Amino acid sequence: MRMERKTLGLYLHIPFCAQKCAYCDFYSYALGDDGIKKNYVSAMMLQMEDISGACREHVIDTVYFGGGTPSLLPLSQVERLLYSIRHNFKLSKGAEITFEANPGTVNLKYLKGLRKLGINRLSLGMQSANNAELKVLGRIHSVEDFGQTYKDARAAGFNNISVDVMYGLPGQSEASFRRTLEYVAELEPEHISLYCLKIEEGTPFFAMRDTLSLPDDDTEYEMYSNAVEFLSKQGYERYEMSNFARGGNMSRHNLKYWNCEEYIGIGASAHSYFCGERYSVVRNAETYINGLEVLEANIPIISESRMIDMAESMNEYVMLRMRLDEGVNGSEFRARYGVDFWKKFGVYLDEYIPDGFVKKNGENYSFTTKGMFVSNYILSAVLDFSPQDLDIG
Numbered sequence: 001m002r003m004e005r006k007t008l009g010l011y012l013h014i015p016f017c018a019q020k021c022a023y024c025d026f027y028s029y030a031l032g033d034d035g036i037k038k039n040y041v042s043a044m045m046l047q048m049e050d051i052s053g054a055c056r057e058h059v060i061d062t063v064y065f066g067g068g069t070p071s072l073l074p075l076s077q078v079e080r081l082l083y084s085i086r087h088n089f090k091l092s093k094g095a096e097i098t099f100e101a102n103p104g105t106v107n108l109k110y111l112k113g114l115r116k117l118g119i120n121r122l123s124l125g126m127q128s129a130n131n132a133e134l135k136v137l138g139r140i141h142s143v144e145d146f147g148q149t150y151k152d153a154r155a156a157g158f159n160n161i162s163v164d165v166m167y168g169l170p171g172q173s174e175a176s177f178r179r180t181l182e183y184v185a186e187l188e189p190e191h192i193s194l195y196c197l198k199i200e201e202g203t204p205f206f207a208m209r210d211t212l213s214l215p216d217d218d219t220e221y222e223m224y225s226n227a228v229e230f231l232s233k234q235g236y237e238r239y240e241m242s243n244f245a246r247g248g249n250m251s252r253h254n255l256k257y258w259n260c261e262e263y264i265g266i267g268a269s270a271h272s273y274f275c276g277e278r279y280s281v282v283r284n285a286e287t288y289i290n291g292l293e294v295l296e297a298n299i300p301i302i303s304e305s306r307m308i309d310m311a312e313s314m315n316e317y318v319m320l321r322m323r324l325d326e327g328v329n330g331s332e333f334r335a336r337y338g339v340d341f342w343k344k345f346g347v348y349l350d351e352y353i354p355d356g357f358v359k360k361n362g363e364n365y366s367f368t369t370k371g372m373f374v375s376n377y378i379l380s381a382v383l384d385f386s387p388q389d390l391d392i393g
């Protein structure tokens with residue numbers, strides 16, 4: 001009898017950027033010393049080797065190179081990482097392998113190289129089709145650069161492309177955001193991610209927050225709801241709060257996060273959820289490299305870890321599944337936890353139905369568009385912990 005293997009996602013964090021954007025609080029830094037890339041990749045390979053024994057029963061069916069800017073890695077280093085993945089794990093034949101690339105860091109030759117190495121999904125950080133907005137954000141590319149990169153990606157043979165777009169930007173009008181959406185829709189990527197700018201502590205935007213001319217909450221909501229409507233007319237189905245796909249091209253890797261499935265994170269600051277435990281790696285590339293390369297130094301690379309008990313798991317499941325358009329199904333919840341969803345959470349979600357924030361269809365609970373926009377607030381009231389407490393990816 002053939003043993004059924006469990007599936008697993010693999011996330012690889014590349015923390016290098018050409019320059020730091022004014023709003024970004026991801027772990028990444030502007031790269032001065034090029035030499036660190038090779039050492040960093042070697043450390044990632046060691047981490048994969050270390051974890052591989054625990055993953056023998058698993059098959060990797062999604063791989064995601066995120067950052068930072070993975071496209072700052074030379075192809076030779078990407079090749080080493082892919083070799084290490086194939087060498088240390090069982091990679092499924094049809095695995096989705098996503099690579100984040102920023103316009104201004106790649107050309108046709110590089111993109112062809114990625115395809116040749118087996119990368120089959122590209123995620124491009126466009127953010128805006130307005131050069132003034134890109135400049136304010138601190139992005140290194142222009143709209144024209146993005147257009148060229150997109151064209152090159154298609155010419156290189158990528159038939160699964162995702163484009164990141166942002167709204168709620170300083171000085172951005174609803175008309176300007178609409179033009180960005182029209183520009184993207186005309187290109188017909190398979191997937192669009194739509195993010196609202198958040199002013200995060202410790203970023204240059206945070207220091208400037210009183211002088212930035214930001215759209216108010218009502219305008220941001222208008223932008224979001226109009227975008228959902230516009231993209232739906234263009235054939236993009238919203239399947240998660242911020243993610244839209246056409247032709248069923250949803251991000252299989254990111255769906256693992258929202259479905260509470262297992263994944264392993266490789267690299268500085270990467271998070272994992274594996275065998276009932278959530279843990280994260282140190283947020284410092286040098287400590288990470290030394291921890292893996294200089295064994296006698298005895299530097300721990302795991303900064304935080306905790307086992308998730310059933311109560312916490314139920315809260316996480318509801319929080320993450322409610323991000324999806326399909327929401328939470330009572331029968332599925334009972335099959336997973338042996339607990340009545342309505343008694344535990346549904347009764348509280350019911351309170352948001354009359355005002356149109358939550359909808360119920362049989363045993364299924366999900367957010368409406370306006371509910372999604374304030375979901376953190378609603379979930380904080382319904383769940384036993386704050387949605388902001390959970391880091392994924």
Ligand code: SF4
Pocket residue numbers: 016017018019020021024025026028067068069102125
């Ligand atoms: S390119 Fe991406 S990861 Fe790098 S600084 Fe800008 S937003 Fe952050």
